Amino acid sequence: MAKRLEQKLAQIAELRRGEPTPAAIQTLQSIVAKDEGAAVARAAELMMEWGLFDQQAHLAQAFKRLLAGGAETDPQCWGKVALIKALRTLGWHDPEVYLLGCRCVQLEPVWGGQEDSAPSLRALSAQALAECPGVSYDRAIDALVILLADPAWNVRVGAAQAIASLGYPQGAPLLKLKVLLGDLEPRVVGACLEGLLHLARTEAIPFLRELLGHKDTAVRLEAVCALAASSLPEAVNLATSTWKTLTDPRSRKAVIAALASSHTPEALDFLLELLSKASRSEAMAVLGAIGPRLREPELLERARQAIAQNPSPALRDELEAQL
Numbered sequence: 476m477a478k479r480l481e482q483k484l485a486q487i488a489e490l491r492r493g494e495p496t497p498a499a500i501q502t503l504q505s506i507v508a509k510d511e512g513a514a515v516a517r518a519a520e521l522m523m524e525w526g527l528f529d530q531q532a533h534l535a536q537a538f539k540r541l542l543a544g545g546a547e548t549d550p551q552c553w554g555k556v557a558l559i560k561a562l563r564t565l566g567w568h569d570p571e572v573y574l575l576g577c578r579c580v581q582l583e584p585v586w587g588g589q590e591d592s593a594p595s596l597r598a599l600s601a602q603a604l605a606e607c608p609g610v611s612y613d614r615a616i617d618a619l620v621i622l623l624a625d626p627a628w629n630v631r632v633g634a635a636q637a638i639a640s641l642g643y644p645q646g647a648p649l650l651k652l653k654v655l656l657g658d659l660e661p662r663v664v665g666a667c668l669e670g671l672l673h674l675a676r677t678e679a680i681p682f683l684r685e686l687l688g689h690k691d692t693a694v695r696l697e698a699v700c701a702l703a704a705s706s707l708p709e710a711v712n713l714a715t716s717t718w719k720t721l722t723d724p725r726s727r728k729a730v731i732a733a734l735a736s737s738h739t740p741e742a743l744d745f746l747l748e749l750l751s752k753a754s755r756s757e758a759m760a761v762l763g764a765i766g767p768r769l770r771e772p773e774l775l776e777r778a779r780q781a782i783a784q785n786p787s788p789a790l791r792d793e794l795e796a797q798l
Contacts, residue, residue: 483514487521495525504530507537512554515541519554523561531567534558538572546583552596555579559596563603570610576600577618597622598633605637612643623653628660635663639670647674651682661693668701672710680710687717696726703733703742711741718745728760735764747777750794751784758782758790762797769798 483506490499506518515537522530538558541549549555559576577600582589601622604615615637622634635653638646650667658664668686671679686698699721702714714730721727731749734742743765750761762778769775775798782794 480511480513483510484517487514487517491521491524495527500527500530503527504533507533507558508540512541512549512552515549515554516557519557519561523564526565528565531562531565534562534565535567535569535572538562539575542575542579546581546592549581550583551592552579552581555593556596556599559599559603563599563606568607568609570604570607570614573600573604573607573610574614574618577604577622591627594625594627594630597625597627597630601630601633601637602640605640612641612645615641616643616646616649620649623649628658628663631658631660631663632666635666635670639673642674644674647671647679650674651679654686657694661697664694665697665701668697669704672701672705672707677707677709680707680713683710684713687713696729699726699730700733703730704736706737706739708739708741711737711739711745715741715745724756727757731757731760732764735761735768743774747781750778750781752786755787755790755793758785758794759797762794 486502487506490502493499503518503522507515507522510518519534519537522534535558538555541554541558555576559573562572576596579593579596579600580591581593581596583592601619604610604618607615619634619638619641622630623638625631625634635650638650647670650671654664654667654671668683671682680702683698683702687695689695689698699714699717702710705711705714711734714734718727718730721730731746734746737743746761746765750758753761765774765778769778778798779795782791782798785791785794
C-alpha cells in the first residue's frame with residue numbers, strides 16, 4: 476500500500492510539471508475515483524490549481540466515496556479536506572457535499588483510545604456551505620447551529636464565521652445567544668462578536684459596550700478586539716476609548732493587531748498616534764501590524780512623520796530602520 480501511494484504521489488508530481496492535457500486530466504480523474512485519501516488530496520489540489528471547473532462532479536463523487544470508506548480509505552481526512560477546498564474554490568453549487576462534511580465525525584485510534592480526525596473538515600465545510608449559492612438560509616442555519624455546539628473549538632469558530640458569512644441579519648440573535656451562554660474558548664466568543672457586528676452593524680455596539688465590563692478578562696479583550704477590527708467608525712472609537720484601561724502588554728498588542736485589520740481612518744489615525752509616542756514594544760508592534768500597507772507611499776510618509784515625533788531618539792532611529 477505504501478509503495479503504491481508513493482508511486483501515485485510521484486505520478487501527480489510529474490503531472491504538475493506539465494500541462495493539463497486530456498491524458499493528464501484523465502489520470503487525475505482515475506486517482507480521485509479509486510485511490511486513497513493522500514493521493515486524492517494531491518490530485519484534487521492539482522485540479523484546483525489548473526482550474527478544472529468541469530471536474531467538479533468527479534470531485535464531489537470522490538468526497539462521498541472517501542466519506543463512506545472512513546479512516547480506512549482516508550486517514551486523517553486528508554483527501555476529504557482537499558476535496559472540499561477544491562470544490563469551494565471551483566464554485567460547486569450543490570450544498571449536499573458540504574452538509575455531509577459538516578456532519579462528518581471520523582474516530583481514529585490514538586494512544587489510550589480514539590480521537591476525532593474531522594474537526595478541520597467540519598469547520599471548512601461550514602465555511603463552504605455558507606458561501607454556496609445553492610443552499611437556503613434555513614437549511615444552512617440548521618447545520619451551523621449544531622456546529623456552534625461542536626466539541627472542537629475550531630469548529631465552533633468556523634460555525635460562527637459561517638453564520639456571519641451567510642449575511643442574513645436573522646443570524647445575529649443566534650450569535651448573541653452563544654456569547655451569553657459563554658464558551659471555554661475565548662476565540663469562539665470573539666468570532667461570535669465579530670459576526671454579530673458584521674450582521675447587526677451599529678445595533679450590536681450597545682451589546683459589546685456592556686461586555687467591556689464583563690467579569691471575565693478574556694471576554695473583555697475579545698469584545699475590544701472585535702470592536703477594533705470592525706469597519707464601523709463608531710465601533711473603532713469605542714475600542715480606542717478603552718485603550719488606557721488595558722494594562723497587560725499582550726492585550727495591547729492584540730488590540731493593535733485588530734486595529735490594523737480594520738482599515739478605517741479612525742483605526743489608522745490611532746495607530747499612527749501610538750507610533751509617535753509609544754514605548755519600543757508597542758511602537759514595534761504597530762509597525763509590524765501595518766507593515767503590509769507601508770507599500771502605500773502616503774501611508775509610508777505618515778508613518779515617517781509619526782516616528783519623527785517619538786520622544787526617544789534611539790527609538791526613532793530603530794523604527795526608521797524598519798521601514
